[in-house]
Amino acid sequence: MPKDNETIDAQPRKKLVQVKHLKQYFNPGKPNEVKAIDDISFDIYEGETFGLVGESGSGKSTTGRSIIRLYKPTSGEILFNGKDISKIKHRDMLEFRREMQMIFQDPYASLNPRMKVKDIIAEGLDVHHLVKNDQERDARVNELLNLVGLSHDHATRYPHEFSGGQRQRIGIARALAVQPRFIIADEPISALDVSIQAQVVNLLREIQQEQNLTYLFIAHDLSMVKYISDRIAVMHNGRLMELSTADEVYNHPLHPYTKSLLSAVPLPDPMYERSRRRKDYDSSIEFDGKPRTLK
C-alpha cells in the first residue's frame, strides 16, 4: 500500500473535504442508466492540491460537480469542513457557495458573451453583497484583474475580445471574487495551448500560496497534474484506481491502469521516446469477482 500524506506528516492535517462512498448514477433504474461515479472515497486536506486524473468519461468532472452540488449524489456523503453538504439548509447554502468555487474547462463557454468582464467578475460580489457601492465594486474588480495579470481597461470589454488564456484568467478572477477556501479546477488548462497552460498553472500556484487555498485539480494530463499536485488519485470508469503522493504515482505506479496512463505521456527525449511502448489496459481484470477497496 502506498503511503498516504497522513502517515508521512508528523501531525495529522485538517481534512477540508471528505468524500465517502460517493455514487452518482444518471437515469437510475432506466435502461440508459449511467454509473458515472461508482463508490469512491477520498479526503482532501486543507492547503493541498489534490489531483484527479483519468481518461475521458472516467467520471472526474462529475466528481467535481457533485462535490460543488451541481448534481445531487445518488448515494454516499460529501463532508465539507465537517458538514454534510447535502444537508445544508437553504439559508446556509449561500455561505457554502461562497466557500467553494469552480474554474471551468472551456474558457470559450464559461463566460457569458453578453456581459462585460467587470460584470462577470463582480457577479459573485453582487450575489453575496460583498460590496456596498459601485466604486467599491470597481475597485475590487480592478484588484482581481491585477491579481490574475490583466489590465484595468479590460473591465469594460466583452469576452469575445480575449484569447483563451486571458478568458481563463477572467474565469479564475470570477472564482476568486468571493474569497473561497476551496477551488475545484475542472480541467482548467486542457483547452489551452502548452505555453499558456504553464502560465495558468503558475498563476494558480501563486494564488494558492498567497491565499492558502485548497485545490481539487482535475485533468487528463498526468505530467501537468504531477507538476501542480501534492497527491494524485487515478480514476477509471467511475472508480478510483490508485491514490498516493504525486511522486509515488508518477515514479512507482502500482495499478496497471496507472502504468498504462504513464506509458502514454510523451517526453522530449528521443532516446526515451524510441523505446517508449504504449501499454494497453485491459479493464476485464477488474471483473474477476473479487471485492476491492482502496486503502
Added chain:
Amino acid sequence: MAEQTNQIKLNKNSFNKVGANDVDEQEKISAPSLTFLQDAIRRLKKNKAAIISLWLLVIIIMISIISIWWTPSDPNAQHVAYANLPPKIANGIPGFTGKASVGGEIVDKYAQANVPKGTYYVLGTDYLGRDLFSRLMKGVALSLLIGMLATLFDLVIGIPYGIISGWKGGRTDTIMQRIIEIISSIPNLVVVILMLLLFTPGLGSIVVAMGITGWITMARLVRAETLTLKSQEYVLAARTLGESSFKIAIKHLIPNLSSTIIIQTMFSIPTAIFFEAFLSFIGIGIPAPNASLGTLLSDGQKTFRFLPYQMWYPAAAISIIMIAFNLLADGLRDAFDPKASE
C-alpha cells in the same frame, strides 16, 4: 574609415527599451469595444433589402400613428351620391384623373356625380362613398395594432413558459410540453370561430383568439434554446456562485435568447396581420363599419372586375407590409446569428 568610427558612439543611453513596460500596456486591446447590439446593427446595415424594408415599415408605422388623430376625411362617413369615384389627385395627374371607362367610353365620374371643384379622393371612394385613402390609413393602423398585440401575447406567455419548461426540466417539462401539444393540435381557425361564438366579433376577441394559440412556436423555440443554454458553463458558474434561478433567467438566459426572440417576433407580426386579414376577408373579423386590410380587400374583391382600384391599393399595402416584415426578419436573423446564415 576614421569618420565612420567617429560616428558610432554607443553608450547605455543610446538604447531605448522597446516594448511594453507594464501589464496595462502589454495587454492593451486597441480595437474599439463593440457591444453585441452594435455588432448586429453593423451587420444589418450591410443588408440593403433589410434596411429598405426597415425604412418602409417606419414610414408605414408613422402614417398609422398619424391616422389616430388625422385622416383626410372621416373614414366611416357615407356620401352615397359620391359612391365608386375613381382616384383623383388635384385636378388630375396621370393615373389619378378621376375618369373611368364606362361601356368603352371614358367619362369624368367626378363631373357626373356633381362633385364640387376642389374636392377629390386620392384613392377614390367605395360603394358607400367612403374615402378609401382614409379607410386604408385606418385599416393599416388596425392591422398593425392587431399584429403588435398578438405578438405581445407571444412575448408575455411564450417566453416565460419556454424558459420555465426548459429550465425546470424533468416532469415539469414533460407536462408543459404535453399541454402545448394539446393546444397546438386544435386548428387555429376552430379556436377563433369558437371564440367568436362566445364573444362579440371585434379587435379584442381576435387578439385573444390569436393570443391563445400564437405563443406556442415562441415557447417551443425558447425552450429548445434554454435547454442548450442551461448546460453552458457560464450558467453553471452562476449556479456555483449561488445566483437564484430568477436572476439567472434575467441575467444569463434572456440576453442570450434575445436574438431568437427578436427574430421570432418579426416573423409572428406579419403572420398575425395576415391571419386578421384572412378572418376579416371571410367575414368573421373586424365588424363593419370599421376598416381593416381584410375588410377592404373583401369589399374591393366584390367589384374587382369593374372597379379594380378598390382592391389594388389595399392589396399593395398588405403585400408591402408582409414583404417588408419578412425581409427585415431575414436580415435580423443574419445579423444576430451570423453562424446560422452560412
